[in-house]
Amino acid sequence: MFPRNLKLLVVMGICTISFTMMVTGAGAVGPNDIKWNKPLSIAERITGKGPVEVIPAEYDDYGVKLSGKKGMLKGYILPEGWKEAVGDVKKLVLTNSGALAGDPATALNAKIFEKMTGIHLEFIEMSGALMWPKQLSVLVARSTDVDLFYQRNPMLEIPHLSAANWAVPVDELWTPDVEKLYPEKVLDSFKGIDGRFYGGAPFCFWAMHLFYRPSWLTKAGVTVPLTWQDLVIASSKVDTWAENNLGPGNDGMVYAAGDPDLVHVLLAMVQYSQDKPLIKDGRFVIDPDTWKIVTDLWLKGGMSDSSLEYLWSMAPEVFAKGKAGFTITGGVYINEFKNPEFATGIQNDWGVTLTPGWEGIGNRGIGPVQADDWTINPYISPAKKAAAMLWMDYQRSYQAQFNELYVEGNESAMMCVYEHPAVKNEVAYVDLRRETLEAQIGESYPPAMWEAIEMVKEYLGRVVLGEMDPDKALEQVQAEINMIM
Amino acid sequence: MKLSNNKYGVILSIPGLLIILALVIFPMITLFATSFFRYTSSLPVRFIGLKNYQYVLKDRLFWLALQNTAVYAGGVTILTFIGGVVIALLLSKVTRGSGFFRSVAMFPWAVPLVISGFIWKWIFNPNVGIFSDFLMKLGLISKPLPIFSDPNLAMIGCIIADTWVRIPFMCIFTLAGLESIPRELYEAAKVDGANCLTSFRHITLPLIKRMVFIGLLITSMFTFRTIDVIFSMTGGGPARATYVLGYYIIDQLWLRVNYGTASVASILTLFLILSFASFYVYFIFKKE
Numbered sequence: 110m111f112p113r114n115l116k117l118l119v120v121m122g123i124c125t126i127s128f129t130m131m132v133t134g135a136g137a138v139g140p141n142d143i144k145w146n147k148p149l150s151i152a153e154r155i156t157g158k159g160p161v162e163v164i165p166a167e168y169d170d171y172g173v174k175l176s177g178k179k180g181m182l183k184g185y186i187l188p189e190g191w192k193e194a195v196g197d198v199k200k201l202v203l204t205n206s207g208a209l210a211g212d213p214a215t216a217l218n219a220k221i222f223e224k225m226t227g228i229h230l231e232f233i234e235m236s237g238a239l240m241w242p243k244q245l246s247v248l249v250a251r252s253t254d255v256d257l258f259y260q261r262n263p264m265l266e267i268p269h270l271s272a273a274n275w276a277v278p279v280d281e282l283w284t285p286d287v288e289k290l291y292p293e294k295v296l297d298s299f300k301g302i303d304g305r306f307y308g309g310a311p312f313c314f315w316a317m318h319l320f321y322r323p324s325w326l327t328k329a330g331v332t333v334p335l336t337w338q339d340l341v342i343a344s345s346k347v348d349t350w351a352e353n354n355l356g357p358g359n360d361g362m363v364y365a366a367g368d369p370d371l372v373h374v375l376l377a378m379v380q381y382s383q384d385k386p387l388i389k390d391g392r393f394v395i396d397p398d399t400w401k402i403v404t405d406l407w408l409k410g411g412m413s414d415s416s417l418e419y420l421w422s423m424a425p426e427v428f429a430k431g432k433a434g435f436t437i438t439g440g441v442y443i444n445e446f447k448n449p450e451f452a453t454g455i456q457n458d459w460g461v462t463l464t465p466g467w468e469g470i471g472n473r474g475i476g477p478v479q480a481d482d483w484t485i486n487p488y489i490s491p492a493k494k495a496a497a498m499l500w501m502d503y504q505r506s507y508q509a510q511f512n513e514l515y516v517e518g519n520e521s522a523m524m525c526v527y528e529h530p531a532v533k534n535e536v537a538y539v540d541l542r543r544e545t546l547e548a549q550i551g552e553s554y555p556p557a558m559w560e561a562i563e564m565v566k567e568y569l570g571r572v573v574l575g576e577m578d579p580d581k582a583l584e585q586v587q588a589e590i591n592m593i594m
Numbered sequence: 595m596k597l598s599n600n601k602y603g604v605i606l607s608i609p610g611l612l613i614i615l616a617l618v619i620f621p622m623i624t625l626f627a628t629s630f631f632r633y634t635s636s637l638p639v640r641f642i643g644l645k646n647y648q649y650v651l652k653d654r655l656f657w658l659a660l661q662n663t664a665v666y667a668g669g670v671t672i673l674t675f676i677g678g679v680v681i682a683l684l685l686s687k688v689t690r691g692s693g694f695f696r697s698v699a700m701f702p703w704a705v706p707l708v709i710s711g712f713i714w715k716w717i718f719n720p721n722v723g724i725f726s727d728f729l730m731k732l733g734l735i736s737k738p739l740p741i742f743s744d745p746n747l748a749m750i751g752c753i754i755a756d757t758w759v760r761i762p763f764m765c766i767f768t769l770a771g772l773e774s775i776p777r778e779l780y781e782a783a784k785v786d787g788a789n790c791l792t793s794f795r796h797i798t799l800p801l802i803k804r805m806v807f808i809g810l811l812i813t814s815m816f817t818f819r820t821i822d823v824i825f826s827m828t829g830g831g832p833a834r835a836t837y838v839l840g841y842y843i844i845d846q847l848w849l850r851v852n853y854g855t856a857s858v859a860s861i862l863t864l865f866l867i868l869s870f871a872s873f874y875v876y877f878i879f880k881k882e
Contacts, residue, residue, distance in 0.1 A: 203870065222636065235846075238825070241848055242844075242848050243853065245847070245848070251855075269616075269636070269851050270635075272635050272636035272853075273635035273636065274651065275635070289784070322843050331739030355705075356729070357730070357736070357737035358721050358722075358726065358737070358738045359721075360721060363721070367742070367828075367829055367831060368829075369829075378642045413721070414740055414741075414742070414743030415719070415720045415721065415741075415743050416740045417742060417831060417832040418742030418743070418748070418828055418829070418831055418832055419742075420829070423715075424720075427719070427722055430721070430722045432721040432722055433721070440656055457848075507737075508678040511743075556635060556636050556851070557850075559849045560845070560848075560849045560850050563845065563849055566831070567831075567833050567834050568833075569833075570831055570832040571833045572834070573743065573833075574743065574744075574745065574832060574833055576833065581710070
């Protein structure tokens with residue numbers, strides 16, 4: 110009936126189309142099949158609230174026992190079409206910074222998600238330091254073994270990931286209404302170099318606070334410093350008092366400057382307090398006034414030289430053992446410092462306040478966004494991408510954020526959670542936490558930012574060790590930064 | 595069909611050779627190839643000839659890392675040699691409960707280097723560590739040792755943490771050498787009027803030399819490329835005082851996400867280790 114050539118052409122055409130669809134994933138179900146704005150708009154869906162109830166034993170999983178404690182087990186509303194979009198996906202593999210035993214809220218939220226969707230989350234618990242290199246290995250190999258990657262420093266990691274197409278853009282999750290639910294200035298930190306969103310679940314903010322020992326301050330004759338300039342003087346006086354009265358090994362201030370990221374945080378806190386961004390015309394620019402204050406903390410203030418090598422947990426632990434007058438660290442340590450088993454040396458003698466502002470300007474509590482997030486492996490199947498986006502959608506929801514704050518003590522990325530009566534009544538320092546979070550700033554960094562921060566850490570060390578004059582060091586480090594940006 | 599011994603040996607070696615081909619030769623070829631490409635996260639991959647080599651060889655951090663690596667590897671090797679040989683000699687003299695003492699001496703070997711770094715970081719901590727506290731209580735120092743804010747002390751701290759784990763390895767090598775020395779030699783020397791020192795110099799040392807040299811070669815090669823202890827203890831600081839070649843490679847990979855320059859740094863490290871090992875083997879063993 111049909112000429113043989115035509116038959117051949119039709120068969121070849123069908124084969125070509127099938128092959129193309131198979132390779133590109135076209136025609137398969139995926140994130141595009143989820144009706145994110147149904148049955149309600151995304152903002153309405155993700156702000157759904159449930160009661161605060163006692164967690165039953167069936168929610169204990171991942172080696173975390175939360176039964177008997179309270180949490181929010183309902184509230185989030187799944188979007189329409191999610192079932193069709195995720196198809197037969199029954200498991201997602203995702204990395205996590207550290208053991209889940211230290212992240213009870215994540216464990217609870219994962220269990221809630223599993224109960225809602227039937228999708229089990231398999232966490233690869235790994236050391237924070239190894240997450241980035243392992244992630245790079247997986248992505249370079251185009252492996253599909255991991256579906257979601259935990260990002261500890263989205264502002265530093267996402268520029269690389271977006272430049273290399275190593276993450277899936279998730280703009281669908283960020284409508285203008287949704288953006289309003291989160292602190293206005295933080296969202297840039299989840300964007301890539303192309304301005305698109307790659308992070309979808311800002312779920313663990315850890316804004317910085319100034320912690321101090323009231324008794325030491327009183328004895329040293331100083332008050333809680335409100336500006337960076339005050340902190341230099343106050344920490345120096347406390348240092349002198351501690352050394353004279355408590356002996357060597359007691360310092361005015363400790364800080365985790367051994368972690369390059371926290372050098373960046375310190376620099377950003379000081380620079381932002383002057384209403385100056387870190388990135389100017391696409392380049393990292395260190396303001397001379399910022400550099401002066403940061404180096405003065407060591408040279409004129411009471412910052413211990415050992416802080417040059419203290420990592421994230423080490424500085425607060427030294428403070429907790431009663432060996433320092435001040436420290437600046439994350440809000441998550443509010444709970445830790447209340448724990449007499451951890452904070453053996455400061456029980457009933459510690460206070461917390463906003464980080465200092467700038468003399469004559471203010472801006473206390475301001476700092477760079479410190480949030481954890483996940484990004485999606487671009488090489489996984491469309492159905493898995495849909496499931497991964499669904500997890501992101503849940504994890505940034507009111508319900509999940511409530512659990513982060515209420516159950517674990519992490520900051521909630523969603524501001525309205527702080528208005529919940531249970532949070533207001535039961536979570537310590539709620540106003541301080543909210544105020545700090547609102548003051549966080551996210552900038553879109555260039556990919557070379559990480560390298561630049563390492564350079565700053567090196568030159569800061571040289572100044573503190575007396576190897577270099579601060580002005581000369583600034584000139585040199587800025588010159589090196591300019592070469593790579 | 596009867597196979598010759600040679601053919602039989604070749605057939606038996608094939609699985610092992612395939613594994614070496616897949617896990618050593620292929621990655622090395624890839625490494626060499628990558629070193630000639632611009633391979634970063636933000637730009638398309640492109641052949642750029644020797645530009646990566648030029649970049650690395652002009653980079654001040656590479657030379658700083660090389661210098662620190664030499665100090666670090668030298669320090670660890672020397673201390674490991676001294677510690678390993680001394681402990682082995684002591685253990686060889688223990689007769690009662692020797693199994694227990696030997697097991698105890700081997701414990702540090704079971705500790706991963708990265709954990710050793712963490713352990714010693716706390717021990718050396720000037721604020722809450724026991725090391726400075728102990729020395730202060732003994733009256734040997736008046737204030738805590740600034741181990742994290744003195745470049746020299748930071749390097750020494752890392753060397754100690756690394757050496758602590760490696761001593762048992764050297765100890766085993768030396769012990770193996772010591773055990774192989776016939777007792778009769780010592781008895782004969784004693785009859786000839788040799789004292790302990792003379793016996794050690796003329797019998798023990800020459801006969802354990804070969805084992806010790808092998809131990810030293812392996813220790814120095816491992817130390818040259820290791821970063822575990824430094825990673826957990828100082829992160830290369832303060833002010834890059836403990837920044838070694840392994841760290842430089844990692845920075846190229848993780849911070850710069852530049853696989854081209856990381857490959858070059860790896861090739862140069864490999865070249866340096868091979869050169870050192872070749873000279874070492876040639877001069878030490880050829881003379882024998």
